[in-house]
Amino acid sequence: MSTFAEQYLKLLQEQRQADLFPLLQTLTDAEKKKFVPELKKLDTQYFKYEIIGKSKWGGDEYGFKSTDIQRYILNITHFVVYNRKDFEKANSGSVIKKKVLDTILPWHCPTWFSDYMNSFGGNEFIPHFIDYEWYMELVEGGYVTESASLIARILPRAIFKPLDRGQAYHPELLAERPVTLQKHIWYIFEHGGEVHWSDGNEQYWLKTFKDFCERGLLERSRVLKEAAMCFNRNFNQSLAGWFTNLLVYLEPNKAELIKLQSILLNTLNSPHSKPVNTVLKLLKDIAGDDGFEQDQFIEHCPLVLSSDSKTTVTNTLMILEKLAKKHQNRRNEISILASQALIHQDDKLQVRTAKLISKYADSTSLDVWEAVSAYQQGLLFEARTILEPFLIPEAPADDEAAHFNLTTEPAEREPIPFPKNFDELVYLASQAFDQNEAYHFDLLPAAILSFQHEMTEDNIRKLLPAFQRAFKTTTGDWVSDRGYLDSLLSKFLTSYGLLLIKFYPSAAQSFKDLYDDHLSKLKEKNQDTRWFESGIKAWEVYTHSKGYKPHKHILLNAFWALEHNLQVPLLSTPTHQPSLVDVKELIRRISVYQSRNTRPGLMDYQVAVMRCFADNRDEAISLANTLLRGESRQLIGFILGEDHQPAPQHHLQPVWLAAVLTHRRHLINQWAGYSKWSEEYLLANFSWSSYIEHYEQDRYNYQTRVNEKIPATREAVIVSIDKKEATPVISGIKSLWNKLTGNKTAAAYEEGYFDFVELKYKYISAEQNDIKRLIYLSPHWPEHWLMYINKDAFRYFDLQGENDKKLVIYALEALMTLKYNYGEAGHLFIATCMLLNDKTVRLYAAELWIKGVKEQTLNSKKLGEIIGKHEYNGLAPLKRFTDLIFSGMLHISPVHDREMEQLLTACISSMNKKPVNNTKKLLDIYLEVLAANKQPVIDAQASAILTEWEKSGNSLTAVIGRIKQGFSIQKS
Template sequence: MTHLEELEQLLTTERDQDIVPFLRRLTPEERKALKPGLTKLDTYYSEFVETDQKNWRSRMTIPQAKILAIATFVCYDRNAFQRTNFHFTLFRDGLLGKVISWYMPDWFDAWMQEMAEKETLPGDVDYRMMMELQAGGLLTLTPTLVVSRLPMAINGKHRLYEPARLFESPVTLSEHFWYLFEYPSNVHFSDSWTNSKKTGDFEPNWKGFIQQYTGDGTINRRRVLEECLKAVNRNFNKLQVGWFVDLLTLLKPEKAELEQLQPLLLQALNSPQSKAINTALGYLKVLAAEKSFEHQALLDHLPQVMATDKKNIITTTIQILEKAGKTHPEIKPQACLELCAAFLSKDEDVQTKAAKLILQWADKNDAALREQLSQYSSSMLASTRNVLQELMEGHADTEVAAHEEVERLPLIGEHNRILTEDLIFFASQVFENNATWHFDLLPAMLLAAQDTMTTETLWQLEPAFQRAATVLKRPSGNMGLLDITQAVFFLNYGKWMADNDAAYTAKLNEVKGAQHWWRTRHEMPELEHWKTSRTESAVYMPHRKLLVLALKKIREKDPLPLLSTPSHEPGWIDPEVLVQRLALYQSAGVLPDMLDMQIAIARCALQDTAAALTLVQQWPAGEYQRLFTFLLDAAALPQGPFSMEVAWMQAGLTKAPLTTYEAFAGFSYNHLPVALLNGDYAWKTGGKPYLAYGQYNREKGDYDRYMSEELVMDITFPEGDILKGASPLLQEYLNGVGQYMSVSITDVARLLLLTPNHPDVLLARVMQSCQRSSAYYEVNETGIVLNTLKTLHSLDIPHSEMRYLCIALCMLHADKTVKGYAAEYWSSRIPDRISSEKLGQTIGMQQRVSWAPMKRLTDLISTQTQISRLQNEALETLLTACLSVFTDTPVKDLKKLLEVYAEVLAINNSSITNTAVIQLLNAWQGSSTVKKAVQQLLKRVVQQ
């Protein structure tokens, strides 16, 4: 029988007790020779097999695993053994112990160290095992190895507290124990791992152990205290630092000890963890009044301590300084300078405390301090400035800067004109989603290139075709349905061109490569009939219909351009350009596609229309002339007869969405609720009943349901038979988002830009879907909201109810970027292009019922003060309007809002004149939580 057969027999008979004698008999060469056969056995036994109908497990039994673990350890080299899964088994059931007396590979030590570094050491390797291996000269105990296992060594079997284990070897407490303070470990978790319950004076864990044995002198208490303080500054994580701080607190250092620890306490102030700083400060406070207090070192650390914006840290620091100042008055000038850092905090209490101490200590003629104060003046609260008035005289710097008016550019001009470039380079770029208008430009350019398209040019478009094929097959994460639609369109175009250009087809047929778009053309969907779960959403229809139209024009060799292609970023059409395009249709006697016409009208920049109107006046009299006069001339009224009802409706909705034109009374669109068309939806924020989920009911096999109330901003969408007519309005499509709006983040801007003059219809749908509750801030919702906000910001259009609502909700959003963006939107439009009063009211309508946490609003307001005088005034208007719609019952955190309001009033030196606000303040006086803030505000009331 060969060695391999013998091994096989051991495995089949599961005689694990015989593997060691067997291997010991072999010479090193024989063991090596076993390797190939052993590998096959390992593969066979490691395979997963189905044991019964539902269970899968590896083929090997426990004895077989033991046999294979020992055999591979002995016969394999390091790399081969590392690739097996037996390093877990090897350390179980004393297997390793059966081997090490007669075989130990020279790579064992290095392998163990590597596992410790990578934190992959098998769980069965415990501290005791490592100590035994070290004693046998088989393992070097490095600090990393020690701290990876020592925390658990305090527990014995069943994780029961067994401190005696730590006394088995003297080196454990004399050396290894101290590594816990020096190296990152999980000692902070070990407290919760024990299964023992407290019985005596000490907790059955490391903290209790240290407390007990420092008490009786077994462990050097002094050194533990020192090491705890040092450990807070060793880049350990927050939890581990917290554990050492807790240990220090548990040991209750006495005053004499604290005195000796003083340098380390001061050093602990450098810790990145505020808990450590706070604790150190607490102890330093005990020492502060002593003569021996190292006041200079405290001053050295002050900048860092003051930089934490934790209120309690700054408060304790001020208390320490007050004490230290009594015994060491020489610290006062320096301390005053450092205390100024407190003025970066937005907390009134912190600022006031610091200001009072500065005022008390300051030398009124200290130029350095005056300079320092003036630097911080812009972030000082009004009350602080009042306290420090005396020290800040003569500094004109407190004056805030003049408002930087954002330059107002016309809707269209040279700054945003879309410049067309070479088709071959542009076509490649279209699928990268670099700009919103690329979608419209590609079909327009392909139409324009119809007469000049050569086989050579088509061949140069190959990279773009190939890119489209990839987009269709594997769209990347930043691609929306519109990108995929564009890809289908472009591939359809390519196929059509190939079918009609023999030379091109011939060239394509020569191409090799299974992934080439031409090879897969048979699987290519036809744009007209392409269906996916999302293509059915009506909101995506207009874009798709435009592409279908472009394809149709190309197939029919129709030279007329699309009307709706934007001429200016982000989605405007110069009225002059539109009029010129339409003139081409008129002279050709062709009726334009009505959806194309509607989008063109909706995108028309209605700001400076004189030149376009002049061109229109030159047209022959007729419906086109009447229609475009109505659209472009602000004063013009619709004049019948109307054969293109849909275009007239669109012109009316674009020009004056809230106006009802009598002339349109007979239009079929009047059966639709007008709000669906002009986006002027009703909305309400408040509690709304809903069926909530309760406990799981085992008997029913379902969850219990009960009625509850949720706080939502709810937009009412009236019922209407949309998309039923022969020629639907663009707005009907935009209402068709389905019950659960399914729009990609990257598509939102392009969809909104179908109606840049008046995006409210889709905007309302976005808000209903993504901002109904203030708790909606998942990645997708936040992305959609941010892109919506960016799109609105890029459009300089008059505000409507929906847009005020949108900005208000965004200002209350959980995401700081959305919030900041909304604030900038407002700030860049004050004073004339946005009503701070209307916006304030809209915010107030949400916050009077605490729709969003008040902190979101107050934090935002604090960042917006003192930017310019004009903005301060606009903030006051906004906040007054916001408060004026509140109710008599104070909402949560109203106090903070009132404080911010008081600050804004103080900055502007204003009084309160709004009667609604005055009434509310009087009503709130009775509430204890806001009483103080209300009384402060009532001092500013001017009775009229």
């Protein structure tokens, strides 16, 4: 007699589906357990997805070699034989259907079946064939234990009957089983379910509840109570919104609201604005009634008054006004409570609050006076005027500059610690690739130069983790926070390791073993080892951007000194944060080179000059007189204000040019001959325009099955950088090595820092992680870097991806650490950032404006002109800008208010005669600023634009009328 497995295999091969159930019914529990391994082998064979032939297009066609009947036989067998874990792993859920299980469950119901079915109650998706009717049949048949969560999910579909197309509404189906209306329907309120999706635009369930309440099939008071309780059951926004609609749809009367008010008041803690605003409107109807729980409402007021929803705050103030009107003995208390709404920088909210306080509060009450005065600094003009009796009188601002400490005295600078011993060098090397500080890139080569004669065997071993990190950076997978400069630094460190092998073959054996091991692993993986074996001299970025050459040249300077065992410092190593060099330390470093009769690297010299600062000019001059001679002494004197002129004998022309553009730009016309570029380019002056660009884009036509060109538009900012070569040049690397090696090869012009400044990319890949270190090459004049960011990051105005966003944010963060007078590029950068599609970017730009006004480094009028030009064609929603102003740019100080007036006047003057969306909010802010400054509109162009806008009617007429009524508009 054949075994069960043999019988089953034959049945499966012959696809005898009709014989399956009789065969399975013969199995005992022990036989099922024994058959499991055999069944799993069959699964592997029959469910294998493989190539079954060629498709009509010539490619491989994939599928099952088994038939649909064979796989169906196996799925049924899984249900009978497997435990739940194996059943779910076999993905046999297709048998969980009424038509199939009705034929199986009478003779076999797995012990896990009830839990399996009820688990769908917690799943995101429930199969459509698990409906309420079938589920109740399973419960009534004893196959499944009732689950409240699953019933809540499937019951909402129980009022529909399926049609060939769509479904028909039959609420009477709910009355077929008494348990449905007595018990199950309340599970919807407890567990939520999917009632909001089943309701549809026709409001089927809303009508059902109202109808059943009116017919007495459901208790109306309980439906109202359960609906109200749903607001605090952590339902998602859509579901909470549906229960809100249900409550409103049932139209509760005042008596019902009084009875429900404790539950409704708890709704004010809800994270969703719709239930909160709905409840506030309902409470407003009973706030004047004797049964209203005013104390409980007042307890919730601080939370709702601080809400970001203006509707929420407005509704709360309306209720408070009703309470103040009715309860005379609590008016001061209510006014103090209402004053919390003054925190919102919204004129309508502040005016409503101010009128409430002015009408009901006692102006002689010290408590009210203290509460209102706490918000005095943030009050807008109209609200301030109304609340004047409750405010502390302001002292006249005789010396506003003193308020901001606007002095010429240098700020206290934070020194950058330099490694004092070899262990500190090891610690620095371990951090250099983490970008914890931008200046770590500069510190590492300088520290290695300082400790190059302490490379003993033990010390080299200490550096092995850093070398290992450099290997990983060079050859490992690229990570999101790595920049190209990290790759360059790793090349420098590995090149130095190879130099150690040459100088100290015995002491550096540990590094050689590490290097050889890494190299052999690369070869085992058949990876190209040329990039790993090449040194720093061959390093390049795939974009061939010259922007990375200044850093590379400085590292080459360091490497050349290491190759020649020279104990000299790098001139450009920062001494103070963020990446500044004390001019006195620069003098000392230059003197080391002069004492050893050697020259510093030309790029190193330029960057040092661009980073240097002088807190005490006289001390620096005295030190330079003592330690320096020749051209370097003249150069330092020029930086410190001495009068020196271009001279044919100057050997450091690029360094002189760097000094001019960093410290004395007004003299550029005298020194422009030291560069091949025009004065306009050297000063980062460029042309730009912003407009709506018309172009054609490809769109696939599914009918004709071809790509078609269709007209389209996009916002664009076009920056034109005019860069023309006028003089033959010698390549940067060749020039550098000629200098270092003493080669006297002549060149008509020697490339310097300003020949290399560029960002060259089509798509941001790693530049965002380098931008701070690039900007810190010239912290007193980073305009060229900002010029290239403007050109590429803003090409289509809004930021296109995460890397573009990071590039801009990191550049903004770098600017926050600097103090310099912004040029054309800086103003375009900050103004554009105020309108971009990222809130963080806009907030940083606002902070830079606040900082720039305080330090007198920004021109607010120029910012306003740029913003107005961008808005001329509606490149960005004006709401972004107005919301930004309200979020923290208003009433920072009288100085800032005057600058804001200039910014807005210039902005309005540059805008289109046809107002864009949200112009009214802009004018509201403008009126507020004019009122605060007590100034009329005196700009002729702004007056003309306002007159044009006034003609457009609508809401603009009123606000422009208020501007004219309060302040006469002068015409030129």
